[in-house]
Amino acid sequence: MKKSGGLILVTAVLMALVMSVSGCAVKSQTGVDHTEEASASERIQIGVTFDSFINERWLRDRDVFVSRARELGADVNVQNANGDVKEQIDQIGYFIDKKVDVIMIVAVDSASLGDVVKKAHDHNIRVISYDRLVTDSGTDLYVSFDNEAVGKLMANSIIDSLPHGGRILKITGPEKDHNVSLVNEGFDKRIRGHQISIVDDFAAPFWKSEEAYDYLNAHEEDMRGVQAIMCGNDALAGGVIQFLAENRMAGHVIVTGQDADLDACQRIAEGTQAMTVYKPIEELAGKAAECAVKIAKGEEIEDSLTISDGTYDVPYVRLEPQSVNRDNLDSVIIDSGFHMREDVYLHMER
Template identity: 25%
Template sequence: MRKTTKSLIAVTCAAAAFAAAGCGTTSENSGQVQNQDPTKNCKGPNEKYTIGMSQANLAEPYRVRMDDDIRKAAAKVPQFDVQFSDAAKDNSKQISDVENFLTKQVDLLMISPNEAAPLTDVVKKAYNKGIPVVVLDRKVDGEAFTTYVGADNVQIGRQAGEYFKNTLLPDGGKIVQIKGLSGSTPAAERDQGFKDGIQGSKIEIAATADGEWERSVGQQKMDALLKANPDIKAVYAQNDPMAEGAYLAAQAAGRNDLKFVGIDGLPIPSGGIKAVEDGRLQATNLYPTGGAEAVEAAKKLLIDCQPVPKTQTLETELVTKDNAADVYARLNQG
């Protein structure tokens, strides 16, 4: 009896171990990042491909432009069918959106994550399934993606900081910073870069608020910042809509003396470049959407059967009154 019992226990344990292995200690559910052949889904130019694009939100003009740039570029690739989802700033919804794309068995996933940490696991799940993943603008944690397309946010922040130090406030002074959504990688990186850029100057960041990347929130936060910090000279906002919101709050408070700098530089009538031309902002910093580059990466992976770089860094540029009209015209060519 003892021998039989031991045998049954051994068989049960072996079966449990086999089941555990089958459940995926080496599958997409594993905490480990699997080796991926990024061109595995490539079937050449004679096939059709479905791409899922998971957008963080469509409240920001920048994200609307990103989707538009993807549509425009994908329209030139007849093999591509791009399906879009809007997470509306909700991490749980974005996770569900990605899961839905996986259920549809998309050939490639594009994603601009709302926040890094909450979206990391579901992106890793897609990647470990062998689906190529193109991450745009905002990052996820770790290396479970095929390629990241975006500008260097630390560099952009540094560029803005150096403009403050060398041109806008060479004699120093107090300023306030309006950051983007906490938990999104550009917010932390643009803050770090800006502080690097103003190092050695007499510029003091008197206060910082989270404007959630939105104009209306930036306006509300600026109203409170002004009341608490009446002696500030300028505003560094981590995107143009928040800078415009801060400008409106300052106008309402009768503070026509303040200077404003943003980031994005969208080449649209309501974008940051025109705001610089019109004098509401003293400068903006170009932050390309990466939409066209993301589609080109998808084409290489799915149609051309070519690998792509792990990181694709897009070029930025400082836009001031001196070059705003030229930059706007150049970016709208074609």
């Protein structure tokens, strides 16, 4: 009987130990889950709304921004407005409802977002204008390249190629894009006094290459005697060069662009596009991500300038663009890793 009683006692003690250990395991697991949930909820939340992804460069901006923000401990929700300002306003409203810490905007229409930016501010959400300044709204920060300098670089290429002046066309982006006015301002200032006559100035509504192509097809008479075409970006330059190629004029008319898209760099290598403006997207998008995290934490942005949005002076982080032509295509584009050599020279005879 004593032996049986001892066995029962040992068994009871073992069962108690097992239950105690099991209880600790459950508690420990539960504790880990709560910690992870708390950690996730404490991460900075950033909402980003893009105009569209029609242009190659915006995909690169998106990927670099998201990657860098995550490295810095932030979660990013990216939305695409597909060129629809109402959709973009709805997306910003969605971010406000989600109570994100920062909203970054690549504006569809720079002049139409003032009310929704104010609503974000009323909810203590900071707002960044990315690459395109949202006007009359007092966003907390503007991160972009020097857009007047972009226009000057385009003008320099045309002036160098037409030392005695000449007739040119301008095919730019939509007037609702504030950057277009800045690029035009820089371009127009630079060509003054160089006997350059602007035959026509067309604003493509959606930055699409086919808009430039269709415009030239409908205005062939304007091409008579035109020696250069200033294109607001590389997509528009692509439509222009398609038209020129079909009319056996490619390589005989100076064409400028912007963004250093791969196909533009290929055309520069082939001699059908004179230049593009390179804007190191990794630097811009990475800097924007760093600034977004800083302002979410309430930290100051060092070394910022200011720019007027028409009503308010907005802190401005400005980066410098660079002109790219056949002479420096390799050193700027390929050596930096922006595009691969085999891709840039894909269509060239080896």
